[in-house]
Amino acid sequence: MIRAILTLPKIQAKNEKEVVDYVSRTLGIITNQFAMTGKSIKMQAQLEMDLNRQKIALELLTLKSKSQNKSLEEVLERFSQNKVLSLCNQTTSLESQTQRFHYNQKDVLNQWLEVESSQLNKTYKNKKYYFYNTFFPAQNITLSMACTRQELNKGHGPFEKSLKAHIHTKLLEDSTLPSTQTALFWVNNRMKSQMDEPLYMQNEQRRKERYTVSLLSNVRNIPTGNLSLQNILNAKQNEPIEHEIEGRRVLTWIINLSNNAKGQYFFLAHTIDKKEIQQRNNAGLSFLLTETLIAIGLSFLIILFLFKKAFTKVDTITKTALLVNQGSKNIRSHVKGEDDIGILGQAFDSMLDRFENSIQTLDKKVEEKTKEISKSLKEKEILLKEIHHRVKNNLALTIGLLELQEEEVQDSKTKKVLIEIQERIFTMELLHRKLYESSNINDIPFKEYVIDLVQAIARTYDMNKEVKVDIVMNALQMNIEKAMPFGLVLNELVTNAFKYAFKENPSPTLLISICEENEQLIMTIHDNGKGLQKSFEEIQNNTLGLKLMSTIVRHQLFGKIVYEYDKGAKFTITGEFQNA
Template sequence: MYQAVPQEPASKKGQAEKLEALAQMHQIQGNYTEALHYGLAALKNAQEIGDTAKLSRYFLQLGYLYHDLKQPDKALESCAESLRHVVEVNKDNDSFNILSLAVNVLLAQHRVKEALQYISKFVRATPPTSLKSIAMLTLFKAQCYAALQQYPLAKKHILLAEAYLREIDGAKDLIFHNDSYRMGVYQVAGELYMATKDYPKARSYFKKMVQVNQKVKYLSEEVLHEQLLSKLDSAQANFKGALVHHQRYSFLKDSIFNEARSRQITNFQIQYETQAKVQRIAMLTKKNEIQQALLAQNEFQQTVFIVGSILLSALLLLVYRGFKVKKKHNKILEGKQDEINRKNESLNQLLADKEILLSNKDELLEEKGWLLKEVHHRVKNNLQIVTSLLNSQAAYLNDIKALTAIEDTRHRVHAMSLIHQKLYQSDRIATIAIDDYLRELVEHLSDSYNSDGNISFQLEILPMEMNVAMAVPLGLLVNEAVTNSIKYAFPDGKAGIVSLSLREVLPCSYLLTIADTGIGIKNTSDFSSRRSLGMSLMKGLSKQLCGDLTLDNTNGLTINVLFTPSLINPTYGIEK
């Protein structure tokens, strides 16, 4: 079955890496005795030198060996150890390689439901983020559903796995050893179509599977391939071909798992486990000796300290008595002199601090500006992470309403993210150019929803600088209104116009208008009373702006918001 190839990190080539490379080479060639010998030696070397960063990789390599040697318990133990030592920077890649091995071991034991539970628990703890991990997860699910004879669901996942394979092939800059993944896709697809008695398709996929292995030359995979081809020929009543493949399967299997090699492999395992126990005992003995030595040293130091303290106390008492009379006469003069010195030092310190503050005033102001820009940059990055999480969640949803809700939320997050992007890219740190912001926001919504280009936009926005606390609710309100017009005002691809204007109607009072030439609504009072999230947001955002929201259903729907920024904060500040 499909096995992900562990990635080689770019690090210094040490003894453990050389041993691991030899283990991989012998495993590919089917020399499992030598492979296990070198794999255990690599693990031992890494443990002796304290190279914990690579222990995950070495345990994973041993897990693959135990899986090939039909020792599932040891393979699962190696998976657990590998997962415990996964390095944080390679968590996604290494973790899903471990998941690959664990699923294959459980499926080989016909523990399909346990495999699905393992996958669900694993994904909750480590959500997939890369194309590689998403593709692997899809293939694992296809395997499990096929094993449970849920063939429609399995077929859906295997088709998706093939789509990911094409995407991987097209990504030239993607660092991903996809031969094993490709072989896994073809194998699962072939087994699925053989189970559903679509034998021509099954043979086509098995042929592709064999062609890939002719390039990578994995002997353990060749054994499995011969077994699958024998079953397929037998199902099609091609008993001669089935016999040829079965003989080839038996020959390869016997060449790998003969009795002499099994005994030698068992001896290697016993030697390694015995040596590991001896090393642990030696380490505990040495640790106990060190603790005893430290305890004796501490007791000696305590004795020396006590004796020294007694002698020092006696000496100090003699010195104190000798100077007691002299200190008594000088005490008053010294106290006054100390007070004068302290006052002089305090005054000098205040003068020095004043000079430093005056000289660093401009530097502190500039640093404050950069810090505010960094804050806005990080807020924008965090909002982009939220958008990415929403996109990842959408990939696992089939419900249209849920997908629509996630899409709307993503655009709301984008509206806020765009404000912080404008702030850290601008020379100003407290205000943004509202006209540029609203134009870019409308352009984003048009690109997202207006795929046919049947809707045109007319913008008339007063150039002004607006504070963040005002720009956020204003941007979210525009996002909701424009999104509503694009989605519902022009059904069946009908052409139309959405206009957006922001102008000053009275001193310090502004009117925001979003209008469309669409079909409108039957009754604006009904629309205003509806308990939809979009309408509730627009009402709430209008209150944040201290404005009044009104609807007009003449020649389409028009939304007007009249607001006065000075009611929010007398020092709000809008610069034209």
């Protein structure tokens, strides 16, 4: 009896050490479980975000394709009432931009733009915004979407809570230790300046400035008592820290789950009341030593068996997740069972089934919409070609009527005016002819157009081919909105050169240089004639041709005309241009 009493403190100390070792080993296993949980959460988040972004892009594409003949008000109403597009914030190019859209780049169209803001999320990382802009040409408006990670990942909260119920709570809770508290929490990097102060904070607002508790925790606040951030960082993973919480002596295990490469703090804190451990040990002292040893041995074998079984299932789920991450879609883990890992495996396979079905449905819808859009574009292309053909024919008919009228007119001034009108109409007729002949109905080969235009002018004013004409330019594709004003200006300058520059000139030459530089088209017409008698600014309003040219350059090309005498008249025209 005396011997038993003398050995009682040793048995109590041994039992307490066994509880500590047991919890330490269990937490070692739990660390791997949380690593797998983190992968599951990230995978679920990425899959749901990708699916929602694809849905949003498809809805905008569908809205755009159905809005060709709709009014602006109808388009905006459909945009605001669309159920899929209501997941995120919306705006248009007509509205003033909110703070969230301050980070948007509206010129990036039809693709998702990921922008990192200066704001911090609950894990103290820079908050990210996802923007998607679509331009509606029929309404001349840009519709923009701005999404956060939470808005694109609505299923994150329920998924995380289900993992907590099946993985975290059942593995960590012990019915014989009812006061057990477990918290996963992020610590703000700014706490580095307060390393020696107690980390725990009762006030909720001030607490958010220090740390954030994860939903996987079974408490709302961290069970660290008077421990400082320095104490937490110095804690050994397999050894608890003994300290006080509200007058109670407790043991707290700290596991650092941080990814040090990212410079963030993420911890798991597991706290047990030391008094409860002692009460548990006292209750077990009534059993015989042999029975205790047998129980411990059986417990160890059971834990080893369960660990081996759980590890096999976890390894299978992890390998399946890696294969899915590499692009495999029709692979499943086939992990089943009534335990937590089996339930997780079934939930993971079910999620993959829904994801694969959603992808197939989305691919089918995209294919159908693409066919519809391609058919519509082909019909519009045929219609535009017919329009350009008819415009060309009408302009050619107009030129023919003017030629007939010219033959009947006797007054030289009237004839001159009719010829100038014919030349300008020919400039426009040639543009529509090039568009009709081009395989691309939106743009014309501008170099070919310039050569044909200059040759037509030369046939009119230089029938003996005495003027040497050099054209220096690279191949350019230009839409009719820019080609028309550039062509009219070129027609005026080249015509004037042939008419006035080469009188009494034995070797007339004309150099035409056209180049693109910084979204500007620079066109230079340089002859070796006698030049202007006065400055260009003095005479630009004296004739209709020069006045027309100045107006076109200023108001349509948003550029300028520079004249200088360099062994002949040299005109340099600069205007806005964006290469197709």
